[in-house]
Amino acid sequence: MSHPSGDQPQHNLSRRALFTGAGTAAFAAALGLPIPFARFLPEGVIPVALAQDGLSGKEGLTILGDRPLNAETPVHLLDENVTSAAHMFVRNNGLTPSLTDEDIANWTLSIDGEVERPLTLSLDDLRGDFQQVALQLQIECGGNGRKFITPAARGNQWSFGAVSCAEWTGVRLSDVLSRAGLKRSAVYTGHYSADLHLSGDPEKHAISRGVPIAKAMEPHTIIAHAMNGDDIPLLNGHPLRLIAPGWPGSCSQKWLTRIAVLDHEHDGEKMTGQSYRIPKTPVAPGTEVADADMKIIESMPVKSIITAPQTGHRVQAGDVFEVHGHAWAGDNDVAAMDVSIDFGATWARADLTRPVNRYAWQHWRADLTLPQHGYYEVWARATDNDGRMQPATQPGWNPRGYLNNLMHRIAVFAL
Structure with missing residues (x-):
């Protein structure tokens, strides 16, 4: 297909417009071409040519969905001993936040709930007031391999590429919780973040997972501010994300803004019902399983x-x-x-x-x-x-x- 200039069209749609659902007229303007069947484009679906633009800084990933944006890494691109930013998979539950330099400069993380001393920490506080650790930590989506499940299960059809092992730099979550002073009633965490719910409703959370206090206090569970010595890519949680390695990647909350310490198992978005849960006992393929008969996924398998x-x-x-x-x-x-x-x-x-x-x-x-x-x-x-x-x-x-x-x-x- 040719274009008036003889070059590929320039996609000038802003990232914020892309991820918050621009109309088809805006998509056509960004593509530099009309979209003859635009009336059939389902609401919230981004043209694939623009969805690929949403993978800024990524290389060779395969888009599985564009609202929310999810993309896996072909297995041969995971050949690096330490996963590069360009090759780390993308798993979103909501809309990627649009962040300005001012947003980053003013970013804070709050620690509250069942603690003696609630904290509000800036990025500088986290870098300067706590011991820094750099660890290679694997993160894997709980649904990695879903493509090969029979009968089919709904959700992104990941094959083998929703996994990574980058070097993450940050502070131990245990050090931050110890600074806040855990009460004896503390049993679970609840994580909150700046990504937007797909509806755009600011009162709704796209995802809010948590972990038992024992996992939170494990010395390899960290609050990361850097990946491979650089800023974390926006699509992977810049400027701050939790890393709860070895457990479903959904526990490693991106764009982290708050950790609530709870006296009960967290019941946030994607914590209840069937989300990130499996049957307590084996079931026959295709069985309907009641929510009460499901348990939360913790450690991932070999x-x-x-x-x-x-x-x-x-x-x-x-x-x-x-x-x-x-x-x-x-x-x-x-x-x-x-x-x-x-x-x-x-x-x-x-x-x-x-x-x-x-x-x-x-x-x-x-x-x-x-x-x-x-x-x-x-x-x-x-x-x-x-x-x-x-x-x-x-x-x-x-x-x-x-x-x-x-x-x-x-x-x-x-x-």
Whole structure:
């Protein structure tokens, strides 16, 4: 398709207009072209050419939805030992806040509720008044793998790329809570943030998750103000986000503004009903499960990915080639990593590194040889330090398609 200037159109729609739902006339103006079937564009859906613009600073991500914006990382782009800002997935429940320099300069975090000394902390307070820590911490969406659930579960159809392990710099949440002085009645946290509800109603929260006090006081749960030594990308929570590693990424609240300490389990948005919950006992696929029979997801299951080579790789039969990737296990460590080229009939042990710190993912590698011309698959299987092993197929069914840790596999052709 050609354009009057001979160049691609310039998309001049502001980020705020993009994420808060501009009309089709504004979309057409931003594209520099009419939209002949604009009358059929569902309300709140952004043209994909503009939705990609919403991924400023990202590279190669696949958009799964544009309202809210959600995008996953193709697995081969996760080959870095430390996930770059460009390759970190995006998981939103509401609308990305539009923040000015003044908003950032005046940002505060409040700590209140079941504490002796409620606090209001600026970014400078967090940087200057508390010990700074820098940790590689994995974050994974609870719905990672939902695409492979049968029968299908509603929600973003993540495959394997809703996971990351960046280096986060910030302060331990335990240090901040200790400064506030936890009361004996404190049992849970409730997190609040600056993202907007999809309705645009400022009285509604897009998401408000929390964690038990024991997880909040775990020394790797941090309030982060930097990622990989730079500002956190806006789409990943700039200027402040919580990192509760090993648990569903929804616990790691972005654009953090308040932590309420509670004397009961938090009941904020996306904490109740079926959200981020699984059945208390196994159920048959497709079963309707009452809310009272669901439990909150805490530690994520053991999982691994093959980041190289990409699926479809071609190699000469008899030649050695390397396969490698990452593995992680929620609150646990990965104890063993195995690979198979015969659909799981036999397994070979892969080399596995120790994590650089708790909750960092672990890197693995193996040298493989395909014995003769033909089609092969490389299967990767991680086992955690409690002996729990990835299954070859979905491990069980739940209404929202959470916690699918089936093995990752790639196709390889021997020439």
